[in-house]
Amino acid sequence: MEAMLQPVADFFGPSWTAIWTLLKIVAIIAPLMICVAYLTLAERKVIGYMQVRIGPNRVGPKGLLQPIADGMKLLFKEIIVPSGASKGLFILGPILAIAPSLAAWAVVPFDDGLVLADVNAGLLFLLAITSMEVYGVIVAGWASNSKYPFLGSMRAAAQMVSYEVSMGFALICVLLISASLNLTDIVMSQNEGRFADMGLGVLSWNWIPLFPMFVVYVISGIAETNRAPFDVVEGEAEVVAGHMVEYSGMTFALFFLAEYANMILVSILTSILFLGGWLSPVGFLPDGFHWLAVKTAFILLLFLWARATFPRFRYDHIMRLGWKVFIPVTLVWLFVVTVWMMSPLSIWS
Amino acid sequence: MLENYFPVLMFMLVGLGFGLAPVILGRLLAPYRPDSEKNSPYECGFEAFEDARMKFDVRYYLIAILFILFDLEIAFLFPWATVFQEFIAAGEIAWFVFGSVMVFLAILVIGYIVEWKNGALDWE
Numbered sequence: 001m002e003a004m005l006q007p008v009a010d011f012f013g014p015s016w017t018a019i020w021t022l023l024k025i026v027a028i029i030a031p032l033m034i035c036v037a038y039l040t041l042a043e044r045k046v047i048g049y050m051q052v053r054i055g056p057n058r059v060g061p062k063g064l065l066q067p068i069a070d071g072m073k074l075l076f077k078e079i080i081v082p083s084g085a086s087k088g089l090f091i092l093g094p095i096l097a098i099a100p101s102l103a104a105w106a107v108v109p110f111d112d113g114l115v116l117a118d119v120n121a122g123l124l125f126l127l128a129i130t131s132m133e134v135y136g137v138i139v140a141g142w143a144s145n146s147k148y149p150f151l152g153s154m155r156a157a158a159q160m161v162s163y164e165v166s167m168g169f170a171l172i173c174v175l176l177i178s179a180s181l182n183l184t185d186i187v188m189s190q191n192e193g194r195f196a197d198m199g200l201g202v203l204s205w206n207w208i209p210l211f212p213m214f215v216v217y218v219i220s221g222i223a224e225t226n227r228a229p230f231d232v233v234e235g236e237a238e239v240v241a242g243h244m245v246e247y248s249g250m251t252f253a254l255f256f257l258a259e260y261a262n263m264i265l266v267s268i269l270t271s272i273l274f275l276g277g278w279l280s281p282v283g284f285l286p287d288g289f290h291w292l293a294v295k296t297a298f299i300l301l302l303f304l305w306a307r308a309t310f311p312r313f314r315y316d317h318i319m320r321l322g323w324k325v326f327i328p329v330t331l332v333w334l335f336v337v338t339v340w341m342m343s344p345l346s347i348w349s
Numbered sequence: 350m351l352e353n354y355f356p357v358l359m360f361m362l363v364g365l366g367f368g369l370a371p372v373i374l375g376r377l378l379a380p381y382r383p384d385s386e387k388n389s390p391y392e393c394g395f396e397a398f399e400d401a402r403m404k405f406d407v408r409y410y411l412i413a414i415l416f417i418l419f420d421l422e423i424a425f426l427f428p429w430a431t432v433f434q435e436f437i438a439a440g441e442i443a444w445f446v447f448g449s450v451m452v453f454l455a456i457l458v459i460g461y462i463v464e465w466k467n468g469a470l471d472w473e
Binding site: 075105142 | 379
């Protein structure tokens with residue numbers, strides 16, 4: 001591949017590195033956007049079938065063109081900027097929401113060696129960039145200068161930072177047993193141990209020794225992306241649509257894209273950190289990207305399933321779960337893992 | 350070493366561009382006919398009757414401060430967690446490293462218990 005492109009590289013000269021990187025970035029964002037579009041359709045279909053309906057089925061065969069129709073409609077809708085809003089910040093809000101949810105994909109590995117930036121601080125970068133997501137919501141809520149967006153963004157900010165703490169402790173535990181911040185190393189470290197040698201890789205992945213962390217991470221991921229049953233941010237009975245009330249057209253579409261891109265990001269990270277990434281569950285089947293896709297799709301199905309199953313949490317219950325249940329659980333398991341590593345029974349070395 | 354981070358920087362810029370492009374496109378393609386009723390803040394059909402940037406509950410500040418404490422704690426644990434296995438492999442010093450981090454965590458837990466007892470985590 002590199003040799004084939006050598007003449008092109010010579011033609012562009014020193015700017016070739018930038019162009020080649022840009023092409024790789026497009027090769028990540030384009031499939032991601034298709035996934036986002038079809039995740040919205042999948043969500044409506046899955047929830048439809050769970051409620052004994054058939055979901056959207058009018059646009060295109062079996063409703064398959066529905067997301068494209070939705071996108072087109074939003075593109076041709078007026079972008080309304082309220083007269084009381086801070087204009088610059090109002091436009092900046094959705095951009096700040098989508099930018100980190102895309103930038104995080106720079107360090108996500110899709111297969112052994114198939115990663116855009118193979119940096120040695122990948123996990124730290126992810127922790128930092130996912131923390132940036134809260135700014136889009138706060139800026140949008142503040143800039144709208146309207147009551148519902150303001151209240152919605154206050155709630156969102158408090159909820160997102162609360163669950164970030166327990167997610168952070170879960171990451172520490174993963175870090176302890178894989179001893180690397182590089183996501184490729186984290187996946188490969190799950191391929192070691194007695195069960196992996198026996199060809200039962202599924203039992204050597206992080207989700208078994210870190211089971212409480214795995215559960216906390218998935219639930220915190222749902223809360224962090226403001227999805228049902230933690231979607232008080234846009235609880236329509238209380239604050240209409242939260243920080244998105246005043247947004248229309250493409251500015252609204254950006255919030256929507258960011259939310260679904262974040263869902264896919266949290267799912268793929270759960271697969272990488274706890275479910276062995278692209279590793280095959282059994283020895284006789286080959287590893288590869290398809291396993292990562294299957295695991296990510298499964299976690300995404302859990303997101304949709306939770307939305308179809310549970311009623312919305314009350315806000316004080318959400319805060320209690322985050323601060324009084326998840327933090328003690330993560331602290332205790334951090335202690336258990338540390339002692340386990342020090343003891344002769346340690347399975348990591 | 351640092352050139353590994355060049356794609357990350359570029360991805361951030363592309364992300365910002367990806368956010369900006371649809372906004373510009375929407376402004377160019379979609380109709381733009383502002384009027385004072387349409388542009389007034391949404392309040393269920395009523396005229397908005399005070400500034401929206403009002404006083405809000407002090408507990409939001411409290412949560413933010415607690416978050417900073419815990420997040421700093423996590424940031425401090427990151428380097429320790431990365432090298433802990435090497436210390437275990439090295440032997441003697443492992444218990445010292447273990448002990449110092451446990452003291453560090455114990456201080457956090459004491460603070461956490463105090464917060465809990467004083468009702469800082471209640472949201473009633």
